[in-house]
Amino acid sequence: MAKFTHANSCNTCPYKDYALTKLQTNDVDLIQNSCLIVNFKKGENVCKQGTEVTHALYLAKGSVKLYIEGKNKNLILKIITDSKYIGLQSLFGDRIYQYTITTLEDSQICMINANIILNLAKKNVNYLFELTRNISEATNFVYKKIIDINQKQLRGRLADVLLHFSENVFKSDTFELKLTRKELAEYSAMSMENTVRILNEYKKDGIIDIEGKIFTIKQPDILRKVAELG
Amino acid sequence: MAKFTHANSCNTCPYKDYALTKLQTNDVDLIQNSCLIVNFKKGENVCKQGTEVTHALYLAKGSVKLYIEGKNKNLILKIITDSKYIGLQSLFGDRIYQYTITTLEDSQICMINANIILNLAKKNVNYLFELTRNISEATNFVYKKIIDINQKQLRGRLADVLLHFSENVFKSDTFELKLTRKELAEYSAMSMENTVRILNEYKKDGIIDIEGKIFTIKQPDILRKVAELG
DNA sequence: TTATAACATTGATGCATATCAATGTTTTGT
DNA sequence: ACAAAACATTGATATGCATCAATGTTATAA
Incomplete structure (x- = not known):
């Protein structure tokens, strides 16, 4: 103990x-x-x-x-x-x-x-x-949190979560997230597999960069639009 | 005004x-x-x-x-x-x-x-x-409320909601719900059509009785099981 | 240092649920 | 009392998402 x-x-x-x-x-x-x-x-x-x-x-x-x-x-x-x-x-x-x-x-x-x-x-x-x-x-x-879960779908929710970490929690475009993918999924109310999939989608599209647990928001404006449109 | x-x-x-x-x-x-x-x-x-x-x-x-x-x-x-x-x-x-x-x-x-x-x-x-x-x-x-939305599916959520009205709000097996089907759906976080469908399912199965806005819980134990199993 | 478990990734499949559509019923307002 | 709108119901269709599966990668512990 x-x-x-x-x-x-x-x-x-x-x-x-x-x-x-x-x-x-x-x-x-x-x-x-x-x-x-x-x-x-x-x-x-x-x-x-x-x-x-x-x-x-x-x-x-x-x-x-x-x-x-x-x-x-x-x-x-x-x-x-x-x-x-x-x-x-x-x-x-x-x-x-x-x-x-x-x-x-x-x-x-x-x-x-x-x-x-x-x-x-x-x-x-x-x-x-x-x-x-x-x-x-x-x-x-x-x-x-409820409204996010209820009103938005996966891409919007995950965009929201990433922005929240960047803007409110770490107040930086680059941050180290002390969460596993599974935990990030549990925080975004989705499956772990889809979390990984969408993260890599965003990476491929040049919206974010991921290096293990280091996240970089490269195009916050686009991410904001995704979050808004759901 | x-x-x-x-x-x-x-x-x-x-x-x-x-x-x-x-x-x-x-x-x-x-x-x-x-x-x-x-x-x-x-x-x-x-x-x-x-x-x-x-x-x-x-x-x-x-x-x-x-x-x-x-x-x-x-x-x-x-x-x-x-x-x-x-x-x-x-x-x-x-x-x-x-x-x-x-x-x-x-x-x-x-x-x-x-x-x-x-x-x-x-x-x-x-x-x-x-x-x-x-x-x-x-x-x-x-x-x-969050846990219900996140963890249970339609039938469980609706069972939960009906029990909540019966047990906590009206404290009676029979009650008049001053909600439209659409509002009941919005309260249970599901579509209006599925709300109607499942209500009639429960009615057909003899679990509840519905007469317009008058609800009667006929078999609360079964409803409780449905709510529990999700 | 190696074995074992937890973590991460990608693709394929199935299902729960929303959405669309069509129609009947009840309120509401004038 | 009538028209219009809101409400209710049922079936058919589409799809977003979880789940399953297979495999690679990184921690963790003995």
Whole structure:
């Protein structure tokens, strides 16, 4: 199992979340005292669909995939890379994880007792407000995901996904995607074979360049048109 | 356009939301003074995808569909019938509606200035906590919706939808669905023709009974099996 | 360092589902 | 009360996509 250490400097932590700035010093101490910094190796589960929510999860360093496990296939809803809470809405909802979270590389996750966060949230409205904003934006993201799955077909979906990585996640025309083709497929809600096929189509057409896991968007405008037309 | 009246008795309103009980009397008055009770006729838009969020929307009486408008087809995410806030997460997120809401029958909607709700939320943590719980549950519902669309095929999806209406919404084996076949299709993420086809399949098999818009679930166990097997 | 498994690629096949078409039925508005 | 539009139904057709299959390539572990 993963190794862990106790947090000892949340206030000066370089991965600190903005919501923490809304808390009094002694409240940050409460979090710090409860907080375990757990080192996960690549491919380990951080939480598991169907289990009870006992901790708030904060991704300090690394990257994870958040996905729904189905009978035959999985659906990756989000790739989370930055210093971010992961799955906050599970704290306030029915306290059962609706999804599994797995690391895509060695990562550090802060685990804070759920009730401590809930109590702080009940005490400090500015803190709760930040968490709520966070949850709301997560919901809006999922709405966009649904519309993609429902309204576009393969080529459009994959174009969307590539643009999303380039523009929102890595903010660069060239990026290294820490996903296998299968995972990219699960993120785009299509089969792995078709993902490969369409990627190579785009490559042949000079729209993108692929070198293993290094992606280069060569003609973002065309990709944008494909994404738009579906 | 829809007629409206000013609210004058939020505290004693039979459609009052639970979250309101968390507010002081004078704070409820703030809401009451801002609150317009708008009478919408069947088929009118309550809010429109892509527009700015200026008001919190509370469905006092009636029923609405919340749906994403696409190029060719719409996707209904939720049918809301009870005394419920509709689209709370849009208040805390990027303040642009990601969806359109349309009434399914004549309905009364309370419209409260968004900033008044936000200010109260910032002042009263118990109130905000209830709103947050509300948003979280909405998010979890959407997650379930995604998994249905992604993992199951037509028959399973439609079985799921029928069971959901019977068990969660109307809590009865027999119910009147205020949806056209097209809307039922948009809610189940499939074509209208296939919706009709499969409904009649179920009818022929004696699993359900349909009389116009009156649905009767005759063999819920079989329907549950269909929903499970996909 | 070699064996084994996971990953990646490409082509061929089948099927679920949307779309098209034609027709009857019910609402809706005037 | 009538016309027009929206809704509902059923069958035939087309196609987007998953699945299967075969093979090469790259990680991973013993």
